[in-house]
Amino acid sequence: MKTIITNATIITVNSQNEVIHNGALGFTDQVLTYIGPTPTEPELAGYDEVIDGTNKWIMPGLVNTHGHVGMSLLRGFADDLPLQQWLEDKMWPMEAQFTAEHVKWGTSLSIIEMIRTGTTTFVDMYDHMGEVAKLVADTGIRGSLCRGMIGFGTEEQRQQKLAEATAFVREWNNQADGRITTMMAPHAPYTCSPEFIAQIVEKSAELQVPMHIHMSETRFEVEQNVRDYGVRPVAHLENIGVFARPTLVAHAVHLTDEEIEILAKYDVKVSHNVVSNLKLASGVARVPEMLAKGVSVSLGTDSSASNNNLNLFEELKLAATIHKGVTYNPIAVPAEEALRMATIYGADCVFQANQIGSLEIGKQADFIMLDANQAHFHPANNPISHIVYAANGRDVTDTVVAGKFLMRDRQLQTIDEERAIHEADRLFQQLSY
Secondary structure, three states: OEEEEEEEEEEOOOOOOOEEEEEEEEEEOOEEEEEEEOOOHHHHOOOOEEEEOOOEEEEEOEEEOOOOHHHHHHOOOOOOOOHHHHHHHHHHHHHOOOOHHHHHHHHHHHHHHHHHOOEEEEEEEEOOHHHHHHHHHHHOOEEEEEEEEOOOOOHHHHHHHHHHHHHHHHHHOOEOOOOEEEOEEEOOOOOOOHHHHHHHHHHHHHHOOOEEEEEOOOHHHHHHHHHHHOOOHHHHHHHHOHHHOOEEEEEOOOOOHHHHHHHHHHOOEEEEOHHHHHHOOOOOOOHHHHHHOOOOEEEOOOOOOOOOOOOHHHHHHHHHHHHHHHHOOOOOOOHHHHHHHHOHHHHHHOOOOOOOOOOOOOOEOOEEEEEOOOHHHOOOOOHHHHHHHOOOHHHEEEEEEOOEEEEEOOEEOOOOHHHHHHHHHHHHHOOOO
C-alpha cells in the first residue's frame, strides 16, 4: 500500500531541522519512502492513496520516555503533596489493590490520551505488564515496556518480581512487528538494595535489554542514599554496574557537575519530567548543563497521578521556557532543541533513533498531523516556534504509527474510548480509600 500526503508543511527534525513548505510525505506499509516537495500529478498516479494535507503540519510523533500509564486510574486522587508522602500514604496503598483489570483500563485511558495528543511511543514501568503489552499490540501504538521492581518485602518476593520481569522480556521483546521493546527496571536506589539492583543488571546483560530506573528525583532521596551507602545516587549506580548497561534514568533533578560528567561518560540517557517534578516540588533538573555535556535528554510525563495528564506538548513548552527563567538565559533551551527533546532525543533515549524520532526516508512511518488553520498558528512564519510555544495536543488531527492511522480526522481507529472511560470509572469506585 503506497500512501502520500501532499500540500502540507513537513517539520522533519532531521539533522538540519529542515522544514519543507508545500511538501509531501510518502510511505509504503510501515516505512517512509518520500519526503520532499509535493510531486506532480503524473508522479502521484503511482500511489494507491493520495491524501490532501492542505493546512496541515506534519511532524514526527512525540516520544514520552517515562511513565506509569496504569496510574491514570488515580488521576486527581492525591494532589499537592511531597513525593514521599504522596507515594507512601496515597499511591502505594491504592496500587496494592490493583488487579490486572485495573491496570488494563487505566492503561486504556492513557493510550487514548496519548494517541489524541500526538504521542506515538511511550515508556512504561509498572506491574501487570502483560496487560499493557496486549493493549500496545492491539491499539497500534509503540511502547518500550518494563515490569517495575520495588525491592521491599522478602527475598522470595524480590525473586518473584525478577522472574516476572525476565519472563515478560522473553515473551514480549521485539513483538508486534517491533513496536514493543522492553527494559529491565529496578524502581530506584532507595527502594532496591544494591544486591537486588546488581541481580537485575546481570539479567539485563543476559537478556540484552537496557536498564530503566528512577534516580536523584528529590533532595531527600539523595540525602538518604548518602546516609545509607556513603555516596550520592550517581556514584552508587555506577559502582553497582548499572551504567555498564545501556541505561535510561528518570528525573535526574539533583546532580552535581561531576555527576553530569559521569552520565556523559557512560552515555546514560535522561528523561526530563518537568511538570511532575514541579507538581511534587522535587525541583528543576539541570537540563542546559546536561545538554551542553552531550547527555541525551528527552521528555516524559510521569503518571497522570502526578502530572495530571499525558499531553507531551505541555512538557515541550515548559521545557523550553522554565530553564530560561531559572538560568536567566533566553537561549538556555531554544525551541529547536526542545522539539528535538520531544522527538529524536526521545527516540535515542529508547534506543531507537535509527528507526523513529525524525521524518527521514527509511525510518518508520510514525508521525502526527496538526491543524494549522487556526488563529494561534498565524502568521505562519515559523512552524517550529509555533509547535513549541503555541501548540497543544488538542491541535493533533491524525496520529500514525508504522504507517497505520491510530487516529484519523480526530476519530480514534483502534480503541473504544467510551468503554474505556466507563470501565475506568467503575473500577476506581471499587477501590477503598
